[in-house]
Amino acid sequence: MQNKTQIYGIRAVIEAINADEPIDKVFIQKGLKGDLSKELESLIRKSGINASYVPIEKLNRLTKNNHQGVVANISPITFYGLEELVEKVLKSEKIPLFLLLDQLSDVRNFGAIIRTAECTGVDGIIIQKKGAAPVTADTIKTSAGAAFKVPIAKVDHIKDAVFYLQASGITVVAATEKTDNTVYDLVFTEPCAIVMGSEDRGISPSTLKAADQLAKLPLLGEIESLNVSVACAVFLYEVVRQRRQF
Template sequence: METENRIYGIRAVIEAIESGKSIEKLFVQKGLSGSLFQELNRHLKKANFTISYVPVEKLNKLSKGNHQGVVASISPVSYVGLDELMEISQKSTTPPLFLLLDGLTDVRNFGAIIRTAECCGVTGIIIPEKGAAPINADTVKTSAGAVFKLPICRVNHILDAVYHLQTYDIKLIAATEKTDDTIHDIKLDQPIGIIMGNEAKGVSNSILKAVDHKAKLPMLGSIASLNVSVACGAILYEVVRQRL
């Protein structure tokens, strides 16, 4: 069965996986067994979404009916593929502007970033399939509905997306404090992708090594960093300023 953004029951979850529904996270009861679960397990071995094995009490709180030991959180939006996103960008009359989120985990930060991105004319947002904030009711609310207006793409790894975008001559810029260059020093009126990192760790080192530029925001106060959604907004509006 399905309620709001959750599906529960083994057969319902199997059908959701087979039909290509965007599953954000799957909760499975610890020690679950049986022939129907074995069928589900065959699908899980090929799955890219996050699976959590939890006690039955957790599942009882998540569902309103007979969950049979399985509850799935599904996305309220449909994701686009990376190739589809590139096709969308090529139809634009302005230079593409992509936003890549490397391990962002807070749903409200995610929603605020989506809202700002839509206001700034971002072509599309790219997120990893695992280890990222889900699109749930809080994300939708914080985005003020912008989540339904902006293409969002999920990829196996952000680093793969970096390399893919670079084959299209798109310059990738990582927001990081590990540089002397500010965002104002970089030419932003060309096809670019902005990479924002995890709230605590920032952009991962493997991605920092692969990007074309690293940039930071000038800081005049005593606090060393900004909230990631605020920093993202400041960077995106510098892009807007240069392009106007």
């Protein structure tokens, strides 16, 4: 069975996956056995859906209903395909601006970033299917509704999205402290995409290596880093500043 944000029960989740429901994550009880559970696990692997094996207490907290060892979260938004999103943006008359989030995990950071992205004219946000923060009620609330306005695409791997954007004539800039260049040294008046990393690990090494340019924010105090949503806002508003002068 299901409500607006949740599906519970093994067969119901299987049917939802087969019906291409926008499922963000599936929680499966540890030690769950049986033919249906094997079918579900196989579908999850084939579909690339994010899944976690959790104790039954976790499932009991997620729903008071008869979950049969499985609870799935449904995204309140519809996700785009990467090619569909990029093609749509390239057909527009504005200079493209994309935002890639490399396994950002906190839903409130995600919501805050979506809100800033909408305010700065980002054309689309790209996230990874596995390991990324889901679009939950908290995400929607923190985004102040911007999650319904900014197109979001899901991909198997962020690095693949980087290569696709580069092939489409879009320069990819990675936000990282592993460079001498600051965000103020770069030019953002051409089509570009900015990559922000996860809260704890930053951008993955393979994605960092694939980026066209690297840039950091100058930090003048004793704290060595900014919250990712704050750092993202600084990067995006530097793009806005340069393009307003262009």
